[in-house]
Amino acid sequence: MSRRGETFQAQVLAVLSSRDGPLSAYDLLGELRESNPKIAPPTIYRALAALRERGRVHRLESLNAFIACQCENHQHASILSICDDCGAVEESVAPDLLEKLATVIGKSGFAPLRHVIEVHGVCAECGAGQAPA
Template identity: 60%
Template sequence: MTKRGEQMRAEILAVLREADGAMSAYDVLHRLQASHPKIAPPTVYNALAALTKTGRVHRVESLKAYIACQCDGTHKLAVLSICDGCGTVEERTAPRLVENLSGFVEETGFMPQRHVIEVHGLCSSCSSNA
Protein backbone atom coordinates (compact mmCIF):
# COMPACT_ATOMS: atom_id res chain seq x y z
CA MET A 1 0.00 0.00 0.00
CA THR A 2 2.48 2.56 -1.07
CA LYS A 3 1.68 6.04 -2.19
CA ARG A 4 2.34 5.02 -5.77
CA GLY A 5 -0.19 2.22 -5.60
CA GLU A 6 -2.89 4.28 -3.98
CA GLN A 7 -2.43 6.98 -6.57
CA MET A 8 -2.91 4.47 -9.38
CA ARG A 9 -6.04 3.15 -7.74
CA ALA A 10 -7.42 6.65 -7.32
CA GLU A 11 -6.77 7.44 -10.97
CA ILE A 12 -8.48 4.29 -12.14
CA LEU A 13 -11.43 4.95 -9.90
CA ALA A 14 -11.71 8.45 -11.38
CA VAL A 15 -11.63 7.04 -14.90
CA LEU A 16 -14.37 4.55 -14.07
CA ARG A 17 -16.49 7.23 -12.43
CA GLU A 18 -16.30 9.45 -15.49
CA ALA A 19 -17.39 6.62 -17.76
CA ASP A 20 -20.99 6.31 -18.88
CA GLY A 21 -21.18 2.55 -18.64
CA ALA A 22 -18.91 -0.27 -17.69
CA MET A 23 -15.35 -0.32 -18.98
CA SER A 24 -13.24 -3.33 -19.78
CA ALA A 25 -9.86 -3.52 -18.08
CA TYR A 26 -8.28 -2.71 -21.42
CA ASP A 27 -10.51 0.32 -21.93
CA VAL A 28 -9.12 1.58 -18.63
CA LEU A 29 -5.61 0.64 -19.69
CA HIS A 30 -5.82 2.54 -22.97
CA ARG A 31 -7.31 5.52 -21.21
CA LEU A 32 -4.43 5.59 -18.73
CA GLN A 33 -1.80 5.13 -21.40
CA ALA A 34 -2.55 8.68 -22.53
CA SER A 35 -0.92 9.99 -19.36
CA HIS A 36 1.26 6.98 -18.42
CA PRO A 37 2.61 5.62 -21.71
CA LYS A 38 4.44 2.69 -20.18
CA ILE A 39 1.62 1.18 -18.15
CA ALA A 40 0.99 -2.56 -18.54
CA PRO A 41 -2.08 -4.79 -18.06
CA PRO A 42 -1.13 -6.28 -14.69
CA THR A 43 -0.87 -2.83 -13.16
CA VAL A 44 -4.47 -2.20 -14.11
CA TYR A 45 -5.58 -5.67 -13.05
CA ASN A 46 -3.77 -5.33 -9.72
CA ALA A 47 -5.40 -2.00 -9.05
CA LEU A 48 -8.83 -3.30 -10.10
CA ALA A 49 -8.40 -6.30 -7.82
CA ALA A 50 -7.55 -4.06 -4.88
CA LEU A 51 -10.45 -1.73 -5.65
CA THR A 52 -12.80 -4.67 -5.99
CA LYS A 53 -11.65 -6.15 -2.70
CA THR A 54 -12.43 -2.92 -0.87
CA GLY A 55 -15.77 -2.60 -2.64
CA ARG A 56 -14.98 0.57 -4.55
CA VAL A 57 -15.29 -1.18 -7.89
CA HIS A 58 -17.43 -4.07 -9.10
CA ARG A 59 -16.67 -6.47 -11.86
CA VAL A 60 -19.67 -6.97 -14.11
CA GLU A 61 -19.20 -10.68 -14.74
CA SER A 62 -21.54 -10.99 -17.67
CA LEU A 63 -19.82 -8.10 -19.47
CA LYS A 64 -16.24 -8.91 -18.48
CA ALA A 65 -16.09 -5.29 -17.42
CA TYR A 66 -15.82 -3.00 -14.42
CA ILE A 67 -17.80 -0.15 -12.87
CA ALA A 68 -17.19 2.22 -9.99
CA CYS A 69 -19.36 1.39 -7.02
CA GLN A 70 -22.36 3.71 -6.96
CA CYS A 71 -23.57 2.71 -3.50
CA ASP A 72 -20.46 3.03 -1.44
CA GLY A 73 -19.89 0.36 1.16
CA THR A 74 -22.91 -1.91 1.09
CA HIS A 75 -21.58 -3.48 -2.06
CA LYS A 76 -22.29 -7.03 -0.98
CA LEU A 77 -25.99 -6.53 -1.46
CA ALA A 78 -25.86 -5.04 -4.93
CA VAL A 79 -28.06 -5.83 -7.89
CA LEU A 80 -26.84 -4.66 -11.29
CA SER A 81 -29.27 -3.71 -14.06
CA ILE A 82 -27.45 -3.80 -17.36
CA CYS A 83 -29.04 -2.12 -20.37
CA ASP A 84 -28.20 -4.05 -23.53
CA GLY A 85 -29.34 -1.03 -25.53
CA CYS A 86 -27.15 1.80 -24.29
CA GLY A 87 -24.74 -0.12 -22.07
CA THR A 88 -25.44 1.74 -18.86
CA VAL A 89 -25.23 -0.22 -15.64
CA GLU A 90 -27.29 0.76 -12.65
CA GLU A 91 -26.39 -0.50 -9.23
CA ARG A 92 -28.96 -0.73 -6.46
CA THR A 93 -28.85 -2.40 -3.08
CA ALA A 94 -31.44 -5.03 -2.25
CA PRO A 95 -30.78 -6.45 1.22
CA ARG A 96 -34.05 -8.37 1.39
CA LEU A 97 -33.54 -10.00 -1.97
CA VAL A 98 -30.03 -11.05 -1.12
CA GLU A 99 -31.27 -12.45 2.19
CA ASN A 100 -33.89 -14.50 0.39
CA LEU A 101 -31.28 -15.73 -2.05
CA SER A 102 -28.97 -16.71 0.80
CA GLY A 103 -31.82 -18.54 2.50
CA PHE A 104 -32.59 -20.37 -0.72
CA VAL A 105 -29.10 -21.72 -1.29
CA GLU A 106 -28.70 -22.52 2.41
CA GLU A 107 -31.59 -24.98 2.10
CA THR A 108 -29.13 -27.45 0.61
CA GLY A 109 -26.43 -26.81 3.19
CA PHE A 110 -24.56 -24.38 0.97
CA MET A 111 -22.65 -21.56 2.69
CA PRO A 112 -22.97 -18.40 0.58
CA GLN A 113 -20.08 -15.94 0.52
CA ARG A 114 -20.40 -13.83 -2.59
CA HIS A 115 -23.47 -13.00 -4.67
CA VAL A 116 -23.52 -12.17 -8.33
CA ILE A 117 -26.87 -10.72 -9.32
CA GLU A 118 -27.01 -9.16 -12.77
CA VAL A 119 -30.10 -8.48 -14.82
CA HIS A 120 -29.87 -7.80 -18.54
CA GLY A 121 -32.61 -5.98 -20.38
CA LEU A 122 -33.52 -2.48 -21.48
CA CYS A 123 -33.46 0.64 -19.35
CA SER A 124 -36.54 2.83 -19.29
CA SER A 125 -35.35 5.19 -21.99
CA CYS A 126 -34.16 2.42 -24.33
CA SER A 127 -37.38 0.46 -23.96
CA SER A 128 -39.54 3.49 -24.69
CA ASN A 129 -37.44 4.37 -27.74
CA ALA A 130 -37.77 0.85 -29.10
Protein backbone atom coordinates in the same frame (compact mmCIF):
# COMPACT_ATOMS: atom_id res chain seq x y z
CA MET B 1 1.26 0.25 -0.45
CA SER B 2 3.20 3.20 -1.70
CA ARG B 3 2.46 6.45 -3.39
CA ARG B 4 2.44 5.17 -6.93
CA GLY B 5 -0.01 2.34 -6.32
CA GLU B 6 -2.46 4.72 -4.75
CA THR B 7 -2.13 7.00 -7.72
CA PHE B 8 -3.03 4.24 -10.14
CA GLN B 9 -6.01 3.27 -8.06
CA ALA B 10 -7.18 6.86 -7.95
CA GLN B 11 -6.76 7.23 -11.69
CA VAL B 12 -8.65 4.01 -12.41
CA LEU B 13 -11.46 5.02 -10.09
CA ALA B 14 -11.61 8.48 -11.62
CA VAL B 15 -11.94 7.09 -15.14
CA LEU B 16 -14.59 4.59 -14.10
CA SER B 17 -16.52 7.21 -12.16
CA SER B 18 -16.63 9.49 -15.17
CA ARG B 19 -18.60 6.92 -17.15
CA ASP B 20 -22.15 5.71 -17.14
CA GLY B 21 -21.24 2.28 -18.39
CA PRO B 22 -18.62 -0.37 -17.79
CA LEU B 23 -15.07 -0.38 -19.09
CA SER B 24 -12.85 -3.37 -19.71
CA ALA B 25 -9.46 -3.64 -18.07
CA TYR B 26 -7.89 -2.94 -21.44
CA ASP B 27 -10.07 0.13 -21.96
CA LEU B 28 -8.68 1.39 -18.67
CA LEU B 29 -5.20 0.47 -19.75
CA GLY B 30 -5.67 2.66 -22.82
CA GLU B 31 -6.90 5.57 -20.75
CA LEU B 32 -4.06 5.44 -18.26
CA ARG B 33 -1.51 5.04 -20.99
CA GLU B 34 -2.39 8.48 -22.24
CA SER B 35 -0.61 9.92 -19.23
CA ASN B 36 1.83 7.08 -18.66
CA PRO B 37 2.50 5.07 -21.83
CA LYS B 38 4.49 2.33 -20.19
CA ILE B 39 1.78 0.87 -18.01
CA ALA B 40 1.26 -2.88 -18.42
CA PRO B 41 -1.81 -5.06 -17.77
CA PRO B 42 -0.77 -6.23 -14.28
CA THR B 43 -0.77 -2.62 -13.09
CA ILE B 44 -4.40 -2.25 -14.08
CA TYR B 45 -5.42 -5.58 -12.66
CA ARG B 46 -3.67 -4.82 -9.39
CA ALA B 47 -5.39 -1.48 -9.07
CA LEU B 48 -8.74 -3.10 -9.86
CA ALA B 49 -8.15 -5.85 -7.31
CA ALA B 50 -7.41 -3.30 -4.58
CA LEU B 51 -10.44 -1.20 -5.48
CA ARG B 52 -12.67 -4.24 -5.54
CA GLU B 53 -11.45 -5.32 -2.12
CA ARG B 54 -12.42 -1.94 -0.77
CA GLY B 55 -15.79 -2.15 -2.50
CA ARG B 56 -15.16 0.85 -4.72
CA VAL B 57 -15.39 -1.07 -7.95
CA HIS B 58 -17.58 -3.93 -9.10
CA ARG B 59 -16.76 -6.43 -11.76
CA LEU B 60 -19.48 -7.33 -14.24
CA GLU B 61 -18.90 -11.03 -14.62
CA SER B 62 -21.15 -11.33 -17.63
CA LEU B 63 -19.30 -8.59 -19.52
CA ASN B 64 -15.71 -8.97 -18.31
CA ALA B 65 -15.83 -5.31 -17.39
CA PHE B 66 -15.80 -2.97 -14.41
CA ILE B 67 -17.80 -0.07 -12.97
CA ALA B 68 -17.36 2.27 -10.05
CA CYS B 69 -19.63 1.52 -7.11
CA GLN B 70 -22.56 3.92 -7.20
CA CYS B 71 -23.63 3.49 -3.61
CA GLU B 72 -23.02 5.42 -0.42
CA ASN B 73 -21.92 2.41 1.56
CA HIS B 74 -19.51 0.32 -0.37
CA GLN B 75 -18.86 -3.28 0.62
CA HIS B 76 -22.27 -4.67 -0.12
CA ALA B 77 -23.74 -7.35 -2.36
CA SER B 78 -25.19 -5.48 -5.28
CA ILE B 79 -27.71 -6.15 -7.99
CA LEU B 80 -26.57 -4.82 -11.33
CA SER B 81 -29.04 -3.97 -14.09
CA ILE B 82 -27.35 -3.83 -17.45
CA CYS B 83 -29.06 -2.21 -20.43
CA ASP B 84 -28.08 -4.25 -23.48
CA ASP B 85 -29.11 -1.32 -25.65
CA CYS B 86 -27.20 1.67 -24.30
CA GLY B 87 -24.80 -0.10 -21.97
CA ALA B 88 -25.82 1.81 -18.85
CA VAL B 89 -25.54 -0.05 -15.57
CA GLU B 90 -27.57 0.66 -12.48
CA GLU B 91 -26.94 -0.67 -9.03
CA SER B 92 -29.58 -1.78 -6.54
CA VAL B 93 -29.26 -2.99 -3.00
CA ALA B 94 -31.90 -5.29 -1.54
CA PRO B 95 -30.95 -7.07 1.66
CA ASP B 96 -34.30 -8.83 1.91
CA LEU B 97 -33.83 -10.31 -1.53
CA LEU B 98 -30.45 -11.64 -0.50
CA GLU B 99 -32.06 -13.17 2.53
CA LYS B 100 -34.61 -14.90 0.37
CA LEU B 101 -31.84 -16.08 -1.90
CA ALA B 102 -29.98 -17.47 1.09
CA THR B 103 -33.10 -19.35 2.09
CA VAL B 104 -33.57 -20.83 -1.36
CA ILE B 105 -30.04 -22.10 -1.74
CA GLY B 106 -29.55 -22.78 1.94
CA LYS B 107 -32.06 -25.62 1.84
CA SER B 108 -29.30 -27.98 0.75
CA GLY B 109 -26.89 -26.62 3.37
CA PHE B 110 -25.01 -24.25 1.11
CA ALA B 111 -23.31 -21.31 2.83
CA PRO B 112 -23.08 -18.26 0.53
CA LEU B 113 -20.02 -16.03 0.55
CA ARG B 114 -20.20 -13.96 -2.62
CA HIS B 115 -23.13 -13.00 -4.82
CA VAL B 116 -23.15 -12.35 -8.52
CA ILE B 117 -26.50 -10.92 -9.55
CA GLU B 118 -26.59 -9.33 -12.97
CA VAL B 119 -29.76 -8.69 -14.92
CA HIS B 120 -29.61 -7.90 -18.60
CA GLY B 121 -32.46 -6.09 -20.24
CA VAL B 122 -33.59 -2.70 -21.46
CA CYS B 123 -33.52 0.42 -19.34
CA ALA B 124 -36.44 2.82 -19.03
CA GLU B 125 -34.96 5.34 -21.40
CA CYS B 126 -34.23 2.83 -24.15
CA GLY B 127 -37.53 1.04 -23.63
CA ALA B 128 -39.46 4.28 -24.03
CA GLY B 129 -37.56 5.22 -27.15
CA GLN B 130 -38.85 2.40 -29.27
CA ALA B 131 -42.27 1.05 -30.21
CA PRO B 132 -43.68 -1.21 -27.48
CA ALA B 133 -43.20 -4.72 -28.89
